[in-house]
Amino acid sequence: MVLPPGMANKLWAxxxxxxxxxxxxxxVAEIAAATGIPKATLYYHSVTKEVVLAWIFRExxxxxxxxVVEAAASDGPAPDRLRAVLRAHLALFHRxxxxxxxxxxxxxxxxxxPQIRDAAEASFIRPVSELIAEGIREGxxxxxxxxxxxxxxxxxxxxxxxxxxxxxxxxxxxxxxxxDLADLFLKGLSP
Amino acid sequence: MVLPPGMANKLWAxxxxxxxxxxxxxxVAEIAAATGIPKATLYYHSVTKEVVLAWIFRExxxxxxxxVVEAAASDGPAPDRLRAVLRAHLALFHRxxxxxxxxxxxxxxxxxxPQIRDAAEASFIRPVSELIAEGIREGxxxxxxxxxxxxxxxxxxxxxxxxxxxxxxxxxxxxxxxxDLADLFLKGLSP
Amino acid sequence: MVLPPGMANKLWAxxxxxxxxxxxxxxVAEIAAATGIPKATLYYHSVTKEVVLAWIFRExxxxxxxxVVEAAASDGPAPDRLRAVLRAHLALFHRxxxxxxxxxxxxxxxxxxPQIRDAAEASFIRPVSELIAEGIREGxxxxxxxxxxxxxxxxxxxxxxxxxxxxxxxxxxxxxxxxDLADLFLKGLSP
Amino acid sequence: MVLPPGMANKLWAxxxxxxxxxxxxxxVAEIAAATGIPKATLYYHSVTKEVVLAWIFRExxxxxxxxVVEAAASDGPAPDRLRAVLRAHLALFHRxxxxxxxxxxxxxxxxxxPQIRDAAEASFIRPVSELIAEGIREGxxxxxxxxxxxxxxxxxxxxxxxxxxxxxxxxxxxxxxxxDLADLFLKGLSP
DNA sequence: CATGAATGAGCTTTCATTCAT
DNA sequence: CATGAATGAAAGCTCATTCAT
Numbered sequence: 001m002v003l004p005p006g007m008a009n010k011l012w013a014x015x016x017x018x019x020x021x022x023x024x025x026x027x028v029a030e031i032a033a034a035t036g037i038p039k040a041t042l043y044y045h046s047v048t049k050e051v052v053l054a055w056i057f058r059e060x061x062x063x064x065x066x067x068v069v070e071a072a073a074s075d076g077p078a079p080d081r082l083r084a085v086l087r088a089h090l091a092l093f094h095r096x097x098x099x100x101x102x103x104x105x106x107x108x109x110x111x112x113x114p115q116i117r118d119a120a121e122a123s124f125i126r127p128v129s130e131l132i133a134e135g136i137r138e139g140x141x142x143x144x145x146x147x148x149x150x151x152x153x154x155x156x157x158x159x160x161x162x163x164x165x166x167x168x169x170x171x172x173x174x175x176x177x178x179x180d181l182a183d184l185f186l187k188g189l190s191p
Numbered sequence: 192m193v194l195p196p197g198m199a200n201k202l203w204a205x206x207x208x209x210x211x212x213x214x215x216x217x218x219v220a221e222i223a224a225a226t227g228i229p230k231a232t233l234y235y236h237s238v239t240k241e242v243v244l245a246w247i248f249r250e251x252x253x254x255x256x257x258x259v260v261e262a263a264a265s266d267g268p269a270p271d272r273l274r275a276v277l278r279a280h281l282a283l284f285h286r287x288x289x290x291x292x293x294x295x296x297x298x299x300x301x302x303x304x305p306q307i308r309d310a311a312e313a314s315f316i317r318p319v320s321e322l323i324a325e326g327i328r329e330g331x332x333x334x335x336x337x338x339x340x341x342x343x344x345x346x347x348x349x350x351x352x353x354x355x356x357x358x359x360x361x362x363x364x365x366x367x368x369x370x371d372l373a374d375l376f377l378k379g380l381s382p
Numbered sequence: 383m384v385l386p387p388g389m390a391n392k393l394w395a396x397x398x399x400x401x402x403x404x405x406x407x408x409x410v411a412e413i414a415a416a417t418g419i420p421k422a423t424l425y426y427h428s429v430t431k432e433v434v435l436a437w438i439f440r441e442x443x444x445x446x447x448x449x450v451v452e453a454a455a456s457d458g459p460a461p462d463r464l465r466a467v468l469r470a471h472l473a474l475f476h477r478x479x480x481x482x483x484x485x486x487x488x489x490x491x492x493x494x495x496p497q498i499r500d501a502a503e504a505s506f507i508r509p510v511s512e513l514i515a516e517g518i519r520e521g522x523x524x525x526x527x528x529x530x531x532x533x534x535x536x537x538x539x540x541x542x543x544x545x546x547x548x549x550x551x552x553x554x555x556x557x558x559x560x561x562d563l564a565d566l567f568l569k570g571l572s573p
Numbered sequence: 574m575v576l577p578p579g580m581a582n583k584l585w586a587x588x589x590x591x592x593x594x595x596x597x598x599x600x601v602a603e604i605a606a607a608t609g610i611p612k613a614t615l616y617y618h619s620v621t622k623e624v625v626l627a628w629i630f631r632e633x634x635x636x637x638x639x640x641v642v643e644a645a646a647s648d649g650p651a652p653d654r655l656r657a658v659l660r661a662h663l664a665l666f667h668r669x670x671x672x673x674x675x676x677x678x679x680x681x682x683x684x685x686x687p688q689i690r691d692a693a694e695a696s697f698i699r700p701v702s703e704l705i706a707e708g709i710r711e712g713x714x715x716x717x718x719x720x721x722x723x724x725x726x727x728x729x730x731x732x733x734x735x736x737x738x739x740x741x742x743x744x745x746x747x748x749x750x751x752x753d754l755a756d757l758f759l760k761g762l763s764p
Numbered sequence: 765c766a767t768g769a770a771t772g773a774g775c776t777t778t779c780a781t782t783c784a785t
Numbered sequence: 786c787a788t789g790a791a792t793g794a795a796a797g798c799t800c801a802t803t804c805a806t
Contacts, residue, residue: 027780043780079380102299106297107296107298142378153348234799239797405597411800420768487680487682490677531734534733538733539730541729570758571652600776
């Protein structure tokens, strides 16, 4: 899975197709057309459709991990860091709109790959679980369920929210949506 | 889209395939084998793969709407009713495991159909949004964002949670997961 | 091949379809729709598409035989009777436009059936060959080739002419075309 | 409709199938087997069954045009040139037996294509009509009807004659048949 | 006796993948 | 090393024909 340099970044173009039509409805020919890389060249480098998908998803999840881990590692109390995490994640979701939508839309296919399941775990679930556990230890967070369950709920909520972001939302709007989500999860709905 | 009686309920068998392999990787021949309905008979009734999918998703969302609306209409203050909604939804998710997973896994394809988008809206988002709005009016719920945004977050959280339920979870465990989720959203993570 | 009474004459409606689209492009369902006889009823009487075609072609050729033989058997010298034959044939061609066109257009399929080949032989080639032979014997016709070869040429010429007749040609125009053809074959092109 | 070189001439093999079974009863798989070109390769070059048929018919009619026009343009009086045309046409008919039979047998399908109708017009009807008109002008031919009607009758007669030629006829026999036909049309049947 | 419903067989077409240069 | 050309495998779909009432 070592893509030739110069080929990798062209593959993001395929994410638009995957998001718009679904991965299975996207032919290798379309990928070739969108990326400008001839079909046979893709195969010459063993870049099958599955590989393109995996690359996009793993690259995306890698970026998610980067920003999430960085936000989670910032200074301050856990609630603030959680808020930072949601902001960072949602911002990336918006920046990588097509790829993120593609991941959501073909969750089944993605989930069937252990590598991608691992990447998803490492990118959000694990760091956020740990963040919540820390919050509980330091007394700034309280919850009855396992931290991992909370992290999963958060992930679902962030993704649903991200999908629904207007295509042309400003970064300010995106940050506001993240803050609202943070408020919801931190303060709860009860008065 | 009026399926012959006796054919409809056989179609649930296809949900297993969709959940296990994804809709696109499931051939009509496989659906025929799984349901026991010959391929040509399916086509005779204009039941294409797309139709099977749409039927399953709409049927599922119809059932979701039924239990969600009923739970939302129960007596008592909004927080209790919200808890009831989550319990009902998660219970149904578990009962219709394959179909629910298929819907999550092929969200993209589903979201491309306006009818299914409408059904999704009507089954959960609208009733829960209204429930939250009522809670705000009666003072039992508080939130800074629009009720619909909260409903979306809830939906994402429920689905992620539902997908992760152990296949052989007892109904007691499912109810506990729903309660945890309700606690999370009602009380929040802050002490 | 004994069709139920009342079914036979409905089958002519199928000739329009055969002429317009070709026999193979015409489905049994279309025949059923055009004739008003349900598909299953056709099959109940063993009336397959092939049977419908054969019936139409044989019925048509039977009618051709009738008028051709009658015209050939009229009083007078052979040239006059030949002229009468061409008039009668072309008139029938025009009256049974669709069926005649269908026969021309699916000559290959028709020619593959021995029964239809026989019917074609009996309807035109044989009586006209005999007529020409008689003419030669009585000295009113002269030709270097076998009478059958002349009859074949005549048949080809009549059919090509018939196909090209305007759909709304009057019977007078049809008769004129037949006379022209008779003149051509009797007098020849040389001065 | 630009066929890859090397593929074109293989397509003549399909003419045998078309002549033997009719175009509609010939599957693409059979064409693939007969030509040695894999099904998928045919489709890769957009060579559908319809295209194969059209190619064969147009190629055939092109060859007809070539020999007919050449014969019609020869020196000498119109009757001699007409005779030359019939010889040339019948010889080609015999040389391209399968394709010519296929064209006759699927006349309906062929006639539905404007391109093929045009090609048929240009290959025989037009040049022969002009030849006859010239003959009339120079006083070597006489006829009461329009030259085009004569040309049509000739075409029909030639084709019927061609179809009936014995499969193993010698070129001498073919020429004799053409001469007989020429005699018939030039001298007529009357003494 | 007639027919709506059902289906087996087979066709066209697509597409991921390999070949040949 | 890269790529236009080629193809095996399989999918969706149609339709003549049979079944069940």
